[in-house]
Amino acid sequence: MNLSLSSFKGRLPENRKVWLPENRKVRAGIAILVFFALFALAGPFLVEDVFGLSATAIHTADGMQPPSGSHLLGTTATGEDVLAQLVVGSRVSLLVGLVAAVISTTLSVLVGVAGGYLGGTADALLTAGTNIALVIPSLPLLIIVASYVKGRGGWLTVALIIGLTSWPWGARGKRAQTLSLRRRDFVTAAEMTGESRWWIITRELIPSMAPLISASFLSAVVLSMFADAGLSFIGLGNINLTSWGSMLYWAQNASALARGAWWWFIPPGACIAVIGVAAGLINFGIDEIANPRLRKPGRAVRRRAAAAALRTTEEAR
């Protein structure tokens, strides 16, 4: 994963190995995301083949059971195992997040970098388009489009709609970054050697923005998962496919709240929340790397600073 922010300043030296950034918040965030990726990849096999649990098997006699030895996270109103649903559902939720994020990140990179580099009329048009897309509220738009295509295409359609409506924020940030890069030496050098604009955008500018792009990609994954959960929750996602959002929908539909069945909707929401926290940690960490003033000084540094301050005041006396 290329997240080292040291390359923000210039171009990445060709053969430097890029490891995880030192920042602890970024590391913790990435660790959580990796955990969930493994959870989604391997979890369903473990749950279904190793432990023999099913996300869809209905046991009407066991409806709305609180957590117990046989159902670690309890059961739904129709007796499905909540833990099994949680594990199986992680796959759909992550998949929607990933696909939507690929779409929106690609769009935002193309629009933002092209606008920032080309300048002139092209930039004016792209920026105006971005700004307009930014002020038209995306969730209502998402709801309208999703309700027209309801039931058609499954999770892929949902991912597509989310991806197509969530690019403007990213485009804005990438344009700003491109503006600061386009007069750098490596771009001028490429221009001098007569490389085409397309070549400069794809081979020079985009690679040098890799850290920014990967960070915004991670945010996009999480925001898309939020959007998917919200859409499914109001019945517009793929509610017949087990996902964290559809779990919340069915829980709401069966009045899980009024019946006190917390084990039904807390786990899927908590998983989404933990992933949100992971993205927040990464964002925060990246802010700290980019702006050293935000870093909280370690205890030792603070003690030394306090001692120094004391000394100066004493000297002043």
Add this chain to the structure above:
Amino acid sequence: MTAPSETVAVVAAAESPKERPARRLRLGAGRYFVQRLGFYLAAAWIAITLNFLLPRLMPGDPASALIAQMQGRSALSGEQIASIYRLFGDPGEPLWSQYLTYLGQVAHLDFGLSVAFFPTPVWDVISAGLPWTIGLVGITAVLSFVIGTAGGIMAGGRAGSRVDSVATPGAMFLNALPTFWIALLFVLVFGFQLAWLPTGGAYDGDLTPGFTAEFIGSVISHAALPALTIALGWSATWYIGMRNMMITTVSEDYVLLARAKGLGKSRVMFRYAARNAILPSVAGFAINIGNVVGGQLLVEAVFAYPGVGYLLYQSVASVDYPLMQALFLMVSLSVLAANFLADSVYGLIDPRAREGRA
């Protein structure tokens, strides 16, 4: 997730003085407003056109699907069919003439009849829900901006202090949670387990609306949980943006100078540092109104609060396309209007914004 401050800071940093013409005519406040007004009018036109095109671009034929679905439930009156064609256009008519008819209808707030609340006109349904949402959004947006920004000034002015080290991780955590899930937790804890506050509706159904203490109390208690949910999440967002900007600002030379002159601590913090640090937050406020409203829609659905969000939820559940389309248009136009207002304020307090950087 993107802190509002960040983008603005990057934009400001990105434009090196070399790239700007040495002397640029300052855009006067008047011209700035005209330019912003032009932008928002263009955005409104696009929202209106999008609303026209969406149902016509969709695969399949939503109009016949809707008619078929409704006929399954009960016989359709001519009025109902007319209402559906008013929305989707008469397929026999050419697109441009459909478009002109549609623009005329929008200008007259004529959106046909609602399917879910048949035979109430769509506009009547919306105007019943609008005040609830405007009240809730207005109060919570302002409240969370004030709380979050004040907290950010205090924490960012003294980074590493106890307030900072408790509130910042807390705000980060809150900021990372999906709003509608916080709403669900509140319903469970405060609504059902503790039974402190009502979890549905805008007021007690037994009361007749009016300016009585009982009715107003009921309105407040019903709005409490939805308002708290939204305010919590958004205070956290403003807090983080303000704190980060404040930290950057307090180490600027002019703040140091103010401190060296021996000015009072709070004077330096508020009159010097916060005054400049708040600019990106005001700009962010404009851009984020759309997100606040978006989050609000789902929260209203959770609390069955009878504003536009809950109406949208109901229109989706009952495939009420006329209502759904009109709601999207109303929400978009209100967000654009709010944006224009916030932009104008920003242009007033920061002359640099008028130079076309915002």
